[in-house]
Amino acid sequence: MKQGTSVVIIGGGPAGLSAALTLAEEKVPVSVLEADPIYLGGIARTVRHGEYLTDIGGHRFFSKSREIEDFWSRVLGDDLLERPRSSRILFRGKLFSYPLRAIEVLRKIGYGESLLCIASYIKSHFLPVKPAKTFEDWVVNRFGKRLFQLFFKTYTEKVWGISCDRISADWAAQRINSLSLGVAILNALSPWRNGSKKVKTLLESFRYPRKGPGMMWEVCAEKIVKAGGTVALDSPVDQLTWDSPTSQWTVEGTNTDGVKFKHRASHVISTMPLSALITALRPPASELALAAARSLRYRDFITISVIVEDGGKGAGDGIFQENWLYIHDPSVKVGRIQNYKSWSPEMVPAPTSGQSPRTFLGVEYFCFKGDGLWQSSDQELIALAKKELLTTGILKKPEQFIEGFVNRQEKAYPVYDECYQDHVRTIRDEIASRYPGLHVSGRNGMHKYNNQDHAMMTGILAAKNIIAGENLWDVWRVNQDAEYLEHRSQTGGLIDPPVKT
Numbered sequence: 001m002k003q004g005t006s007v008v009i010i011g012g013g014p015a016g017l018s019a020a021l022t023l024a025e026e027k028v029p030v031s032v033l034e035a036d037p038i039y040l041g042g043i044a045r046t047v048r049h050g051e052y053l054t055d056i057g058g059h060r061f062f063s064k065s066r067e068i069e070d071f072w073s074r075v076l077g078d079d080l081l082e083r084p085r086s087s088r089i090l091f092r093g094k095l096f097s098y099p100l101r102a103i104e105v106l107r108k109i110g111y112g113e114s115l116l117c118i119a120s121y122i123k124s125h126f127l128p129v130k131p132a133k134t135f136e137d138w139v140v141n142r143f144g145k146r147l148f149q150l151f152f153k154t155y156t157e158k159v160w161g162i163s164c165d166r167i168s169a170d171w172a173a174q175r176i177n178s179l180s181l182g183v184a185i186l187n188a189l190s191p192w193r194n195g196s197k198k199v200k201t202l203l204e205s206f207r208y209p210r211k212g213p214g215m216m217w218e219v220c221a222e223k224i225v226k227a228g229g230t231v232a233l234d235s236p237v238d239q240l241t242w243d244s245p246t247s248q249w250t251v252e253g254t255n256t257d258g259v260k261f262k263h264r265a266s267h268v269i270s271t272m273p274l275s276a277l278i279t280a281l282r283p284p285a286s287e288l289a290l291a292a293a294r295s296l297r298y299r300d301f302i303t304i305s306v307i308v309e310d311g312g313k314g315a316g317d318g319i320f321q322e323n324w325l326y327i328h329d330p331s332v333k334v335g336r337i338q339n340y341k342s343w344s345p346e347m348v349p350a351p352t353s354g355q356s357p358r359t360f361l362g363v364e365y366f367c368f369k370g371d372g373l374w375q376s377s378d379q380e381l382i383a384l385a386k387k388e389l390l391t392t393g394i395l396k397k398p399e400q401f402i403e404g405f406v407n408r409q410e411k412a413y414p415v416y417d418e419c420y421q422d423h424v425r426t427i428r429d430e431i432a433s434r435y436p437g438l439h440v441s442g443r444n445g446m447h448k449y450n451n452q453d454h455a456m457m458t459g460i461l462a463a464k465n466i467i468a469g470e471n472l473w474d475v476w477r478v479n480q481d482a483e484y485l486e487h488r489s490q491t492g493g494l495i496d497p498p499v500k501t
C-alpha cells in the first residue's frame, strides 16, 4: 500500500460497508458517509415500525462465492438463520405452486391452454425471432409466444413499467431466474424435457439474519468502528473535488440540520448512484458524460407493510406460510407480497396477552418516482394495499387489517433499456481517464443489477486494489449473472476470471 493512503466511502450499504471492513482490518484509515439519518444497509436495511420489522424486498443471503458466505458468517455467526425457501404464484385468481407441478398446472390452466402453449413453444423453436434484441424476443424464442403472454408479459411489465418489447434482451439473459416460471411450466407440461435438457434444481434454502438484513450491516459497521474506521449517518455527499497537485479528494455535503461536512482522502469508493456521482464531480465531468448520466433510468419501489390478524394458529399460517407470493394477476397493481414472519419469527413481536395472533406483510409495488402511485399519499397507499389484499383473497375480511406503514425506495432497480450500456461505458471511460483514485462499486454505484454478494464483491475488490496500490482487479468483470439466486450452481466464483488491468 502506498504511504498516506486514506479512503472515504460514499454509502453505507452492503458494497460500502464490505469495502470499509476490508480496509479497516488492514489498518487503512477509512470513513463511511451514509446519507440516511437512521439506517445502515441501503436497500438491504431493516426498517423498524415499533417492534415490527420490514425488509425492503425480502433479502435472501446466498452466494456461490465462499468468500462472501464466510464474510456473512464472520459478521453475524449464529444470528444468521437457515431458512426454507417457499413461494407461490397468484395468477388468474389461483395459487400455483412454485416451481409448478404438472397436474396442478393442467388442472388450473386447462388441457386446451396447455396444448396451445406447447404448440407455440414448438413454433418458436423452429421459427425464432432473429436477432433477439428485446426481452420479448428473447422470452418468445425460449418459451413460445403463448407462455410469454400468459405468464411473463403482465408480471414483467408490472416490475419494469415498460413494454417487454422495450426491455433489452441482455436483461432477460441475465435475470434468467425471473423466467424460471416458464422453465417450470415447460418442464411440467413436457416431461420429456427432463431427459436431454435437465432443469436446474431450485434453491431450497437461504440464510437470513434473525432481525432482518439490516442486522448484518449494523453489526458490520460496529466491526468497522472497532477496527479503527468511522461510519457516519446523515451524511449525504453532494460534491467530490479532485485536487491534482496534492493528489487528494475532498468530499463534501450538508446534513439534515444544515451542518456542512468535509473529508479529505487519497481515494474515494463511491456506491452512490452513478448518475448522481457524475454531476457531483469537480472539476466538472464532460458534457458527454453528464448527458450519459442524465439518461440512466431507475425503477422505484414502494412497500406497504401491514400488520394483520393472522386468523390461523399464529405462525402466519392463517394468511399464507410462504416467504412471498408473486402476484401475476393483472387485476391488481401489487407485484409481490411478503410474509415477514416466514422469513424470521423475530420480524414480528409475540402477541400480548389476550391479543389474537398477528403477522406482518409487505405489499410491494413497482413504480416510477413521480408517477401516480409514487405521488399517492400514505393513506391512499395503505387503503390500496388493504383493498388488494382483500381482492386477492389474502385477507378474508377487512377487520383482519390492523395498521399499515409506507416505505418508499428510490432507485431500487437500475433500468436496462436499449442504451444503458453505451451510457455506462461513457461514464466509465470518463472516470478512468479524468479522476484518479475514484473507484465505483455496488448496484446503483455501477448501474448493474447486482445482488448483495456481487455488490459486496465489487466493494471488496475496490478495497483490495487500494491496499495493493494498483488496480489488480477489474470490478466491472464481477459477473452479474443472478441465476444462482434461484438455482444451485456447481461452478465458479463471482468474477470471470480475475484479470490484471
Ligand SMILES: Cc1cc2nc3c(=O)[nH]c(=O)nc-3n(C[C@H](O)[C@H](O)[C@H](O)COP(=O)(O)OP(=O)(O)OC[C@H]3O[C@@H](n4cnc5c(N)ncnc54)[C@H](O)[C@@H]3O)c2cc1C
Pocket (backbone or CB within 6 Å): 010, 011, 012, 013, 014, 015, 016, 033, 034, 035, 036, 040, 041, 042, 043, 044, 056, 057, 058, 059, 060, 061, 062, 235, 236, 237, 238, 271, 272, 273, 276, 301, 412, 413, 441, 442, 443, 444, 445, 450, 451, 452, 453, 455, 456
Ligand atoms: C426489491 C429488492 C429485492 C432484493 N432482494 C435481494 C435478495 O434477495 N438477495 C440479495 O442478495 N440482494 C437482493 N437485492 C439487492 C440488494 O438490495 C442490493 O444488491 C444491495 O443493497 C446493493 O448494495 P449497495 O451497497 O451497492 O447499494 P445500496 O443498498 O443502494 O446502498 C447504497 C447506499 O448509499 C447511500 N447513498 C446514496 N447516495 C448517497 C450520497 N450522495 N451520500 C451518501 N450516501 C449515499 C444510500 O443511502 C445507501 O444506503 C434486492 C433488491 C431489491 C430492490
